[in-house]
Amino acid sequence: MKIFQILPRRMKFSKGRASSVELCVAEWVAGSRFRGETTVFAEAGDDPLIDVDIHRWHPARKLVSWQTALEIRRQVAQRGCDLIIVQQHIATAARIAAFNPGTPVILSTHNYVEGRAEGFGAPVRDRLVQHRLRGLSGITLISEATRSEFTENWPGVKIPRAVVSNGFDFGQWQPRQERDKLVLVVGRVTEEKGLLEAASGIGTFLADHPDWRACFVLSEPEKNPSYFQAIKDALAARASQVDLLAGIPYAQVRNLSERCAIAVVPSKWNEPFGRTALEAHAGGAALVSSGSGGLREISGDCALYLDAVSGPAIDLALRALAQDDEQRRDLAASGAARVRRLFQMSGIDAAEDTPSICERLDRFCERVVASFGVPNATAETLRA
Numbered sequence: 001m002k003i004f005q006i007l008p009r010r011m012k013f014s015k016g017r018a019s020s021v022e023l024c025v026a027e028w029v030a031g032s033r034f035r036g037e038t039t040v041f042a043e044a045g046d047d048p049l050i051d052v053d054i055h056r057w058h059p060a061r062k063l064v065s066w067q068t069a070l071e072i073r074r075q076v077a078q079r080g081c082d083l084i085i086v087q088q089h090i091a092t093a094a095r096i097a098a099f100n101p102g103t104p105v106i107l108s109t110h111n112y113v114e115g116r117a118e119g120f121g122a123p124v125r126d127r128l129v130q131h132r133l134r135g136l137s138g139i140t141l142i143s144e145a146t147r148s149e150f151t152e153n154w155p156g157v158k159i160p161r162a163v164v165s166n167g168f169d170f171g172q173w174q175p176r177q178e179r180d181k182l183v184l185v186v187g188r189v190t191e192e193k194g195l196l197e198a199a200s201g202i203g204t205f206l207a208d209h210p211d212w213r214a215c216f217v218l219s220e221p222e223k224n225p226s227y228f229q230a231i232k233d234a235l236a237a238r239a240s241q242v243d244l245l246a247g248i249p250y251a252q253v254r255n256l257s258e259r260c261a262i263a264v265v266p267s268k269w270n271e272p273f274g275r276t277a278l279e280a281h282a283g284g285a286a287l288v289s290s291g292s293g294g295l296r297e298i299s300g301d302c303a304l305y306l307d308a309v310s311g312p313a314i315d316l317a318l319r320a321l322a323q324d325d326e327q328r329r330d331l332a333a334s335g336a337a338r339v340r341r342l343f344q345m346s347g348i349d350a351a352e353d354t355p356s357i358c359e360r361l362d363r364f365c366e367r368v369v370a371s372f373g374v375p376n377a378t379a380e381t382l383r384a
Contacts, residue, residue: 004039005085007087012043013025026049031347032346032358043056072099083105087108090107094131094133112149134158140163145271160367160368166275173254182212182261183205184257185217189218189221190223190227193268195266205322215245215260216242221246262285263277264317265277265288271294277295277299278343286321288305342354
C-alpha cells in the first residue's frame with residue numbers, strides 16, 4: 001500500500017529539535033508493514049529521523065494549506081498513492097481530500113480535536129468544522145479520552161475512527177534494578193503541567209530527606225520566563241539537592257527515567273495522552289500521577305494518584321513511597337509490565353490479543369482503503 005504521510009508546515013522530520021508529532025510519525029512509520037511504500041512530506045531539512053523516502057518542500061509564506069493540497073495532488077498524479085495521512089491540521093486534511101477525491105484521507109490527531117465554538121459566529125464555524133471532518137475517510141485519536149470527547153462534540157460526524165497512541169520499542173529501554181534516590185519531573189514550562197506545585201512539594205520533601213535528590217527536565221522555559229523563575233524560587237532553598245535541566249537530548253531523559261526511583265507527572269489539565277507517564281513506566285520508575293485525561297489509560301492501577309495537584313499532596317505522596325520500599329517496587333514492576341503489554345510500538349505477532357501500535361494503525365489503514373467509497377462505512381463498521 002502506497003502511503004503519503006503529511007507533516008504540518010515548519011516540521012522538518014530531522015533529528016535536531018524534533019517535535020513530539022514528528023517523533024510519533026517516525027515511530028509509526030518505522031514499525032509499519034508499509035514502511036518501504038511510505039513517503040513522508042516535510043519541509044527542507046537534513047539528518048532525517050529515520051531512513052524513509054522523504055519529499056522535501058520549501059517553506060510557504062501564504063495560503064499554506066492550499067499550497068500543500070495542490071502539491072499533494074501533483075504528487076498523487078506523478079507517483080500514485082493508495083492512502084494519505086495528514087497530521088493534526090483539519091483544514092489541510094479537508095483540502096487535500098477535496099483535491100484528491102479518488103484517494104482516501106485520514107486525519108491523525110495528537111491532541112483533543114477542537115470542540116464546538118461559543119459566542120458570535122459559532123454556528124457558522126461549527127458547520128464548517130463538521131463539513132471538513134465529514135469529508136475525510138477516517139480519523140485516528142491519540143487516546144480513548146480524546147476519542148470519547150470527539151464523539152461527544154461531533155455526533156453528526158460518522159467517519160471511521162481508531163485510537164493510535166504513542167509507544168516505544170522497549171528493547172531500547174534498560175531499567176536499572178538498583179534505583180537512585182532520585183525524583184524526576186519532566187515537562188513543558190507552563191502552568192497546566194503543574195510544575196510549580198511539584199517544585200513546592202518536592203522542596204518540602206527534600207528538606208526532610210537529605211539523602212534524596214530531584215531533577216527537573218524542562219522544555220521551552222524561554223516561553224514562560226516568569227513561571228520558570230517561580231519554579232526556581234520554589235526550589236532555591238534545596239538547590240544543592242536539585243538539578244534543573246533544559247534542552248537536553250532525549251537519550252539523557254531516557255537514562256534518567258531508567259535510574260530514578262520516583263517520577264512525578266502532576267498535570268492539571270486533561271492530558272490527551274501523557275507521554276511522560278509512559279516514559280516513567282518504561283524506565284521502571286514508581287509513578288506519582290494526577291491521573292488527568294489520558295494519564296489513567298496509561299497507568300491503570302500502577303500509579304499512586306494525587307487527590308489534588310498541590311504541594312502538600314505531592315509531598316505526602318513522595319513521603320509514602322520513600323518510606324515503603326515494597327510499594328515503590330510493586331508500582332515500578334507493575335507499571336513496566338503494563339506499558340510493555342499495551343504500548344509496544346512494533347514486533348508483536350498480529351495473532352496476539354494485543355497487537356502492537358503500528359499493527360493497529362496498519363490494520364485501520366487497510367480497512368479504510370478497503371471501504372473507501374463504500375456507502376455507510378462509518379465508525380461503527382470500522383471500529384478498531
